[in-house]
Amino acid sequence: MTEVHVLGIRHHGPGSAHSVAEALAALRPDLVLVEGPPELDQVIPLLSDPEMVPPVAGLIYVPDEPRLASFYPMASFSPEWVAIRWALSTGAQVRAIDLPAAHTFALREGGDVPPSDEAPSEELPAEEAPAEEEPLVADDGGSSSVGSRPYRPDAIGILARAAGYSDAERWWEDAVEHRHSDPVERFEALTEAIAEIRAADDRPAHHPDVLENNRREASMRRLLRAALREGHVRIAVVCGAYHAPALVPAHFPPAAADNKVLAGLPKTKIAVTWVPWTSGRLSLASGYGAGVTAPGWYQHLFTHWMGNDPGTDVSTTWLVRVARALRGENLDASTASVVEATRMADALAAVRGRPSPGLTELDDAAQAVLCDGSPLPLALVHRELTVGLELGSVPDSAPTVPLAADLAATQRRLRWKPSAMEEVLALDLRKPAQLARSVLLHRLALLGVDWGIPAETGRTLGTFKEAWTLQWRPELAIAVVEAGRYGTTVAAAASAYVAERAREDANLASLSGLLANCLLADLPEGIGAVVSVLAERTALQQDVAPLLETVAPLARTCRYGNVRGVDVTGVRKILDTTVVRACVGLPTACAGLDDEAADVMRRAIDFAQHGLSLVPDLPLDDWHRALSAVAGSDLIHGAVAGRATRLLLDAGLVEADQVAARLSRRLSVATPAREAAAWLDGVVSGDATLLIYDPRLLQLVDRWVAGADDEAFDDVLPLLRRTFSAFSEPERREIGEQVTRIGGNVPAGKDNLPDLAAAGPAVRTMARYLGWDVVA
Template sequence: MTGVEAAGGRWPGAGPLLLGVRHHGPGSARAVRAALEAARPRAVLVEGPPEADALIPLAADEGMRPPVALLAHAVDDPGRSAFWPLAEFSPEWVALRWALEHGVPARFIDLPAAHMLARGDERDERQPDGHCAEEGAAQRPSGGHPSGSRPPGAEVSADPLAALAEAAGYDDPERWWEDVVEHRGAGEGDVFAPFLALEEAMGALRETYEGEGRGHDRDLVREASMRLRLRAARREFGDAVAVVCGAWHVPALRRKATVTADRALLKGLPKVRTDMTWVPWTHRRLSRASGYGAGIESPGWYAHLFGAPDRPVERWLTRVAGLLREEDLTVSSAHVIEAVRLAGTLAALRGRPLPGLSETTDAVRAVMCDGSDVPLALVHDRLVVGDVLGEVPQAAPAVPLQRDLARLQRRLRLTPEARERQLELDLRKETDAGRSRLLHRLWLLGVGWGEPAVPRSGTGTFRETWRLCWEPELAVRVAEAGVWGTTVLAAATAKAEADAVAARTLAEVTALAERCLLAGLPDALPVVMRVLADRAALATDVGHLAQALPALVRSLRYGDVRGTDTGALAGVAAGLAERIFVGLPPACAALDADAAEEMRRHVEAVHGAVALLGDTPAAVPEGLRARWHGVLRVLSGRDTVPGLLRGRAVRLLLDEGEIEQEQAARLMGLALSPGTPPADAAAWIEGFVGGGGGMLLVHDERLLGLVDAWLTGVPGEAFTGVLPLLRRTFSAYEPGVRRTLGELVRRGPGQGGGATGGTAAGVPGFAADLDQERADAVVPVVRLLLGLDAPGPGPAPDPGTGERNDTGERNDNDAELVGAAG
């Protein structure tokens, strides 16, 4: 009689109870629970890192909500890490919970994480972010390599269940597994039968393909470690031991091997110091598409199968209907009933015992989505995959930085969520200002919980918008950032100081100064400013100076709302601006098209920065904006400067009111004269009217007439060359602006008023002079809208002659008022 039989079970095999499972499978989880209930083992061994044995009791904590993951990271290199995710429907999680509920010892028996991280076992599962997946290739129920790209043995090792599904005539291993395991009821037949059959099938596969797959050596080492720990458990508890592991490993654990041979495989393995803890996980990270290799495409669907007490299809389709209703789609109870019938019919036609995900999806598409895949994509994202985020108790081990972050999250009422959401902040409020500082500090530390976004409305400097989404790997980022300090503030300060010293360009330092102000790091700012002053004194490239100035000037604007002392920035910003003024005209000479376009962006950035700098109540020298206008005049009149820059300089001066429209028209006429090469003239036009300059041509027909006259005079052989420039310029206008320009060109810009008249006689709404009578009629309404007259008793305005003042005299400024308001 075996140990398990002595415990009251019916396990027919000899030795310990080996339960080969499919990781993250609800059918496997139900089968494991039934087998444990029947066998009642004295100890439960689970595939996983032995260093986590001390963390097993936390699985029973009320604050633990799967999905969660065991996180192991090297103490000296937190970026070297590995995850072992567990969902509510994971067989390993069910085994751990069963052991804790029944007071049975539970232990992990895989290769220690200290060896895995030191050996670099993540090399085959390396993800884009540099962290390794939690499972070896031999454990995954689906591989990440295209068919035919690996030898047959490697494919079977990576996906043994796919080989079994193919042998059974299935083209999809998910469907095969659902039919033979997932859709089995908990009480159907012998609870041990599926495990015996799966063990036999895995044994046949290993006999055929063992040794051919990549990662075979790694499997041998891991399985040797498992056998050693299994022997130790059998010495303590006898054969009344249950082992829950990947089905691929069961034949290896059943195989007879000497202790000496197993120890020889483990001898000399490298080792690093590791820390382990529980971290929250998400359903989305369990999906194969996430890149973490957990191997299931539908974690939300599996969670539903595991949690539904009865009628899983009906309950699922009811959830789908609720989701579609939330999106204002018309779905009634009749749709649900018809979808249930269709799913059952499809399952019968396909020879399946029950409708699976493919049948319910086809039913939803046909009945609830009218054949459209657009709402079906929403169902897949929200329900089939899902955004469930697990929770771990506060008692779980954590690095000091993680604990400080959790404290700040609670204090600021900023709860991590797996689903992306937008957070609007008003920095005038203390809580929102604290949230902003926290998110900026984490951003500086490389913990991308929040990402700055464009505000939905409002342009005030007191508004901020963030896109928040908590991803499980951020726990690793927090562990990595722990080398900088034990609190978020201390870590962000140390990181900013180190980044300032390591920065390669002046723009990087100014951007870092801006981040320090946003994050509220007063202790780091002196170091950053010292580096900034040194770099600015040595920088000679005008382009680099122009890149650095805008960020520096923006930083000066934060003093009002954030209460930050920005006086030290003003002198550096003013000195930087002066150096740009001196070096910009020579730097703009003799540039090719690409260099001219890049310099145009620099000129526009400096223009905006100077405007902000001039409005900043700081120690900024007087006349700074006037000197900048002088630089623009030099650029607008220098022949060696490309037409793109000359045109943009004229436009900026016109917008600032530094030149009159007549002068702008004269400069345009010179630029578009017959002696100017067509390509240079087209570039001048692009610089002048590009980027929202369409309304200028609509309201000033003199300029439009100059452009039209030049365009009609371009020779045919040159027109093909300038056409791309012109199309790029005018295609950026709004459709209404393009339509208006077309109408003006069709009737002839400047008709009736000449090239300088700007209007066309006989066109409704246009005249050579102001219609005084019509203007006087709207004066009372305009004055009321502008708040110039308070309602009260007095003489009524005369619509024909204009409003009267208290003495009955005509207000001669009314006509000018109407013109200004118009």
Template sequence: MMMQLFGIRHHGPGCAGSLREQLETMQPDIVLIEGPPDANAVIHFVRHQQMTPPVALLIYAPDHPHRVAYYPFAVFSPEWQGIQYALTHHIPVQFIDLPQKHQLAIKQGDDDPKSPRESGLPVPQIPSDPLLWLAQSAGFKDSEQWWNYLIEQRQNHTDLFAGILAAMTTLRQEWEQTYPPNLDKPRDRHQAMREAHMRKMIRQAKKEGFEAIAIICGAWHTPALTEPFPKVKDDNTLLKGLPKVKVNATWIPWTYDRLTLNSGYGAGIESPGWYHHLWQSHWYRPSQGKQATAVQVDHVQPSIPMATGWLTHVAHLLRQEEMDVSSAHIIEAVRLAETLAALRDRPLPGLPELNEAAQTVLCQGEAAPMGLIRQKLIVSDRLGTVPDEIPIIPLQQDLQKRQKRLRLKPTAEKKTLTLDLRNPNDLARSHLLHQLSILGIDWGIPQATSGKGTFKEGWVVQWQPDLAIALIEAGRWGNTVGTAATAFIVAQLEPSQSPLTLATLTSLLDRSLMANLAVAIAPLIQAIQTTAALSKDLLALMQALPALVQVVRYRDVRQTNAQIVMQVVDGLVTRICLGLSQTCRTLDDDAAQRMKVALQRTHRAIKLLRVAQYQTAWFQAIKQMLEHKGLNSRLSGHCCRLLLDEGEIAPPEAARRLSMALSPGCEPADSAHWLAGFLDGSGLLLIHDDQLWQILDQWIATLSEETFTTVLPLLRRTFSTFTQPEIRQMGDRVRHHSSPAASPDPIAALNAVPNPQSETKYRQQSLTTLSILLGFH
């Protein structure tokens, strides 16, 4: 009986290629792989024609969808190649790690009562990367670079796995002497249980009569799986009485970006795109039927030297970005990379040497293009595919059918979609993306579109592997995307849930209409009507109105029935207009600011409706509010501005009110707040209305130095809201136009004849004052 251990890095092209060679030599009759036994039933899909890595095994608990485990695979993953070999040669292949039905049930964390952290004992800081010891002893700064040069780019693979086993055995002995294992610690106990289960499965294979057993596992575990094993009783004691949950297993597409360490993946690597290139350069062989020695991934000529092929890819990428890169550049870059490798005593250029050569020669010393090279090549946005026959939940099946029908293929690349909602296919796409968004599956993110057309809708779509989990979690709401989204909306209205605000309800209604969830509309309308009838908060009513108006305004584009929404809008507008004057009588500055924002939004919404009776009632309500003497100064100024902009009051009347607000009998702070409300967001009035300009000028001229300093911060904030062209025109007006001397009568000041002798002095003072207001001093 022969048993051989293959200690590997979970994603390494050198390990994967060496493993295939060793398996061809060994000719095992069973292959055991570190992985979840829960997924043994779906291993055979690896040989399916539609299965293209990167992909991942997904193990999840149907009753607890948030409990999941991923097992990603790339074409250069040794486990993937081990499975391929076994299936190609028609020999059994099994996963032997501790089943996820136990791992997902075991509570993770260090909350054990015997933990040193809770007992008050000092907790040793255990490094997370034991291989760093070996890397540093060999003169490398990190274990990734050390492993790349020693294993992945190794030219001679003779006795590679025997060397890995010897190195790991010595390393684990030193490690466990420095940090003795403690089964009371969750981390140590978890590792011990995993290795005990792997030994149990090896014993089972021997018991079943297999003579040549190949065991593929992480290099760190190889010493624990070397015979002689611990006693069977000890392993069984570790595994006895483990909790468990029901789990399902499936395959899902994965991306190289999710294989990186930066993604949070524990066994991640720095450069999956680079590893893919190494696999193709060294180990790629075109498939030849069932006896192929490797999986055919891309039609790339393996005879091209590794460095030349990589820098050629870099050159193609830079040319796509309209950068000038010639064949001569590639030749010089290859020579530089090989020279750097020789100076560093490396057998071949590695990624550091190729990056330095690319930046120096192809990028002409610029660092910025290297970010693009890392994103597109070193990491890569490659997305795998899985067969249609993969067992998935009904919700996923429905989504896949709609994706095909709507020609909306999920990709890892960010794509911008501009949908024409007049087109039935684009409208259906919009409905799907909105329905997924309601379920928390953010495949698409809404984007603003240029132009004034209401029929356009912008999205940025990008499929992420995590969305597969979100789909599984959303499966509890229904078997199709539409019914699941509807059920989710309706569930928010259940009496057992916390009461929703009016603004939240109208937002849900808006989203439901955009998602074409007809069944959810009626209960939402009922909930909005009930909440609005019981609400005494006028501000909440005003905040709810804009979303409803959007629904009514764009009903033709989205083909929705807006009549039912108009009933709610009619009631809200009536209540707002009737209660506005009374609500705004006594508001402090903070409440007045919130009300001002609500006024602006409500004003825009009522204008958007284009219903004459609503506008008449609205303007009448604002006029009534403006007549209250106790009205907050900021609100008073803003209401005056709204009525002036809409032609409800004449410019002379606005000038009269401004003059009264800035009269000497008013507190300077109240005057400044009135002015802030009046000028909020636009200075065009001051530029084009001489009368208003003169009134403001006269008021500032009458302020004492102390009072001016007091109101200056507020005035500065007001003027800071103006656009740069408006500020420039104000400066030009002061610079090029004369102004009369201060006069108590602003109307008379307009007709006063300027004094040539005082004009220069006045203009200089005006420029200084304006500079202070605009924040230039």
């Protein structure tokens, strides 16, 4: 008769993993069944590959809709990883048992659930569909729901509270992971305890979580029955502790009952592979429902429990790592302090009745001794040690989509290994290797694979430098799979995506921005596709503001395309045509604007002016004539007319006397106060040099403000505050000082001559810098 031993574990528990290893060594089963979708069977043998380095995750997804996916993470301290590796190393058979993912995904898409004895027909909750919102592996009853998952009784928490613990994880460590009794007996005792909790569960049979759990356990039992019929001598089942009582053969319901639960379930086509995972995504804080609070600590704990030197002091080695990390942050952490912290951790464990120091005791001791009682230094090393920065790797033989294979090959060619640690990378685009990295990041960004996020480059004004914030997140594997429908290489996929988006996007500014992105991503085919669509759309566009907003992206493409060696002849033709059409329609388009439309038009004019300044050989006569027509009309909204006047003044096409005359006319009593304030804002906003260096303009503004009646002043004050608040503090101070001197009025105790006594210290300091002799 076949022996069946059910090992109920806590997912990602180092103690559970240690106990599983001990139990398997004692039982020597010829078949190991591990909780997980049966589709994983086709990739489980890859876990024996030396290049498979945890943490990794099984990725199961729907090829036609890659966003419909689930991850099944494993670390080296995960009991499932230990069980599978043990089986592969000893020649025992190993399989996954759970509800097939083909059914799970089909149910998520809204398939009907057939009726059964336990519950009426109904659908799974719709909010369970997004893969990134749910726990990435079925939890074991030791975790309550996270995100949008349905509620499940916290069985481990119930046991912890019954034992007088407020922290379920601490109870598990003390009662299970730190015990040294026979491992098989520990699992049997835990199964009995969970069975009592399940017996007290009074949720109705039609509860969504009960329905899901019934289907999963019925599928597990069906696969276990099939294994029993194969005639194995001894079978070990490694599953979440919550499921353990349901998988004891002596307590099985009739096979017909399980078959009825599973009858008629919908199916969908799925694909499966392995992808790298990170320690950070194993953390409960990441939103992972089956996560643990301290993956880095668990890795340390497991390494010493399962290492070649099990006698190593776990507490001492951990505190040595803490001290090393603190020194890395330029903080003092002496060897003597480590010894003292170790003693304190042992004392705290004894006082608290714990069999050995846990992470809480070690953190308390480190804070008290190594950090002088401050929590801040310890927080600096929390991410590096307690959570961990590990990023796993998978062998090249793992199934993958062609796009992912091309991305991996490109990363190897560029000698650029992804990392789970966030870092800021500065790229010098004058160097071919770094330019190639920039191109790859821009292509991935177009495809929605946000490995890199653009960052500020500092005060550099050149175009040869880029900065990116890099961090590889496991869910990017889904984005790569999804982008695979556009092509088999990163370049081809990005070009195809750009062409599709260009056909669907009717916004000229958006298309122009897409064109600029194609330039940065070095996509000649994408540029051709966007240029073709953009030429058609600009020819049909009648509104002037969208045409003006298109000028700047087109101009950037023309200027920097030549720098990058890209043919921009077609783009230049569109730019020339767009500028001409915008100039012809600008005066008419600016007539009859209300305040909101005037703000839109003013911003569009500024965008166009910036773009035109980027192309030195672009003829600007038509543009300046259009601005002159706008600036000279009293019928155009003041914000637009004032801005046109300022741009002409900056171009040297209008004299300061003309600006002063227009300002005097616009600020006359006959002009409503709000219209006058709008014109003034258009002229001076963004740069205070006009008011600072032309006293006549400042006098006109001062006289206009002083002469406004109370009602008008209340209306224009918010507009004036908005205009002047954009100036820098030194500019506002200089304007204020000049206002005090208007008309010869000088504040008491001041004159127009410099205060040499007050300037003395500065003069003497500069003299010393210049090497001059200073006379006191």
